[in-house]
Amino acid sequence: MIPKACKRLAEVDFPIAEVSRHAAREKSIRHGHPSTLHLWWARRPLASSRAVLLALLWPDPCDPLCPVEFKAEARKRLGTVGCNPGTTDTDLRVALLRFIADFANWDNAAKPIYLEVSRALVKAAHGDEAPLVVDPFAGGGSIPLEALRVGCDAFASDLNPVACLILKVMLEDIPRHGPKLAAELRRVGGEIKKAAEVELADLYPQDPDGAxxxxxxxxxxxxxxxxxxxxxxxxxxxxxxxxxxxxxxxxxxxxxxxxxxxxxxxxxxxxxxxxxxxxxxxxxxxxxxxxxxxxxxxxxxxxxxxxxxxxxxxxxxxxxxxxxxxxxxxxxxxxxxxxxxxxxxxxxxxxxxxxxxxxxxxxxxxxxxxxxxxxxxxxxxxxxxxxxxxxxxxxxxxxxxxxxxxxxxxxxxxxxxxxxxxxxxxxxxxxxxxxxxxxxxxxxxxxxxxxxxxxxxxxxxxxxxHTYGRQALPMIWDEVPSAGV
Structure with a gap:
């Protein structure tokens, strides 16, 4: 366990330039990104949430109170992801910051080796009992989602019912059911679509020429x-x-x-x-x-x-x-x-x-x-x-x-x-x-x-x-609705 007086890594340094770059890039990632699950205006970038969590969960290896077990595990693990831990505590600090910057990259977020290293170091810092991350106003769920990713327990809540729905699906349902849930959604959604095409055919008729x-x-x-x-x-x-x-x-x-x-x-x-x-x-x-x-x-x-x-x-x-x-x-x-x-x-x-x-x-x-x-x-x-x-x-x-x-x-x-x-x-x-x-x-x-x-x-x-192309509802003069189902 980390002594209370031990400084966390975020208190001494943080790779803000690299993390900011990865957070900005996330806005253009659409395929497979949790942000595409449901629109939420104030969603926090996953890259910065993941990076800040690790920097707060890990101790500074240069602090005299840093647990020896954590430093030993970090030296053992960081080399597997190309982060040289060196021989001094300063070298180890640089390697930890390098890992945080690399792990902020969306391309590395789901790689098993990065997940193993992050979870192992969280466990080395906090013992067998996973730390609890609490976000009382979780919104789009970026912070609790990343807490689960790095091996923490998470508690999330929000006053907005839309946010609560997003949180339940993203933090409970998808991790619990995995790919089976996606397959079931495709099947049931396909049934609804097929029935709707028949029921609503008169509202969206095909052209006589087949178009x-x-x-x-x-x-x-x-x-x-x-x-x-x-x-x-x-x-x-x-x-x-x-x-x-x-x-x-x-x-x-x-x-x-x-x-x-x-x-x-x-x-x-x-x-x-x-x-x-x-x-x-x-x-x-x-x-x-x-x-x-x-x-x-x-x-x-x-x-x-x-x-x-x-x-x-x-x-x-x-x-x-x-x-x-x-x-x-x-x-x-x-x-x-x-x-x-x-x-x-x-x-x-x-x-x-x-x-x-x-x-x-x-x-x-x-x-x-x-x-x-x-x-x-x-x-x-x-x-x-x-x-x-x-x-x-x-x-x-x-x-x-x-x-x-x-x-x-x-x-x-x-x-x-x-x-x-x-x-x-x-x-x-x-x-x-x-x-x-x-x-x-x-x-x-x-x-x-x-x-x-x-x-x-x-x-x-x-x-x-779509309607919410901006975080507002401005007047659209020439509207273009899609053709139903």
Whole structure:
């Protein structure tokens, strides 16, 4: 055991430059990294957590009170990982710091030799009883996870239920069940996906030519308030669809004016074309909440844009008349598809079939809410009706556009899909209490992150950006929800 008066390694030195470099690199590691399990904004880097823990758990070999057993074990073990312990206590200190810096590298984090050395030295410093690392506000779980990695016992807690779910899955379920849990998740998740594809087929129909829609590019709309215009303004930041070098696509707005004497306002149609240069692509219609009418060039000030959208709870849904024809609200600009035998994404203009699927989704959600009302509002509302935090909380800025409840962040079609999937997850959870049900809930969270009205389109990657791309909820004018399951 380390005497209380003995200095810890962190008190005398720490390889901060190397550890910082490895911690920064972690942000770009996606495959197999625990951070991909579930989004947590304030997650601590594993590299720095691992390094700091070892530096606090190990004594300084240059301290006169450093246990002889620890120094002997360190000299025996460090040479196996290329850290020369030398002959003096100063050499041993340098070797321990070198090991900490090397072990901070994600590439070494799971190597058996590094795990053996770190655990053996922790045991040599603390005896047979593993030290207990306590993190009362563990959040994403980096500190307790790394404590387990280096051979400690860990106690973690948090006030946030999302953090508690992450901690339970990462610190209890995955270590306890291992690869079997992943196999079970794939099997059960595959069953849910297969059932959902059948149940939700009418909400995401395939194209008649066999192409599969994978994303829909929508724009919220407002009305031009110029007395001589009244056109519908699609709120679009950029008319680019793809900026890939091999596939450059964009939308070209075309103003269609009514015949003289007609009470109808002008309208904007679109064409898809291949621009040769940036100049060919028209500038967007919205910037800093100011909307420019493409028909008369009048500018709608931010307060009027916000007022119009607030009247429709954010304006992410479509309005239909009694004959299921679109009359306003969100407008579908383009559909991204995958065609059989054709490489890469393809882009097409929307059709009546696309809007019919949206209308079907709205009817389904309306029936769902009606059934809940008829039941006397038993249980939770199927659509989250809890209020959003006050304006400005943690960067939440959508409330000023009329999104006041969590359910307002989703379109009717997204709500229908997520409610259906949530029901299937609850069924599986009831049948399989425990780890698989918790992981399915995490998967459902990931779906909600990519299926909201605040997702945008990545022009070069040709993919959907998730809702929490930043640690905030800013307004997204031209939303791009993925195509369901």
């Amino acid at each position: 599969t829609p994978i994303a829909y590019l929508w724009a919220r709309t407002v009305r031009c308030e110029s007395p001589n215009c009244g056109a519908e303004i699609p709120l679009v930041r950029s008319f680019w669809l793809s900026k890939k070098a091999s596939r450059r696509r964009a939308l070209r707005p075309v103003v269609v004016r009514p015949p003289k004497g007609s009470p109808e306002p002008p309208r904007v149609d679109f064409e898809i074309f291949e621009p040769k240069s940036e100049k060919e692509v028209s500038p967007g219609t919205v910037s800093r909440a100011k909307a420019a009418c493409p028909c008369c060039q009048a500018v709608l000030p931010p307060e009027r844009v916000r007022a119009q959208l607030a009247a429709h709870r954010g304006g992410a849904d479509v309005f239909f008349d009694a004959k299921s024809r679109r009359t306003g609200g969100a407008r579908l600009l383009a559909v991204v598809t995958l065609e059989p035998g054709v490489t890469g994404r393809q882009y097409r203009l929307p059709t009546a079939r696309d809007y019919a699927a949206v209308h079907a989704a709205q009817q389904r959600v309306a029936n769902l809410l009606a059934d809940w009302e008829e039941s006397g509002r038993q249980g939770l509302c199927p659509i989250p009706d809890e209020p959003l935090p006050p304006i400005g909380t943690l960067g939440f800025r959508v409330q000023r556009y009329g999104m006041l409840e969590w359910g307002d962040l989703f379109t009717a079609r997204q709500k229908g899909v997520l409610v259906q999937l949530a029901a299937r997850v609850r069924e599986r959870y009831a049948a399989r209490q425990g780890a698989v049900g918790e992981l399915l809930a995490i998967v459902l969270d990931r779906c909600a992150d990519y299926w909201s009205s605040l997702c945008s389109w990545h022009l070069t990657g040709e993919k959907v950006n």
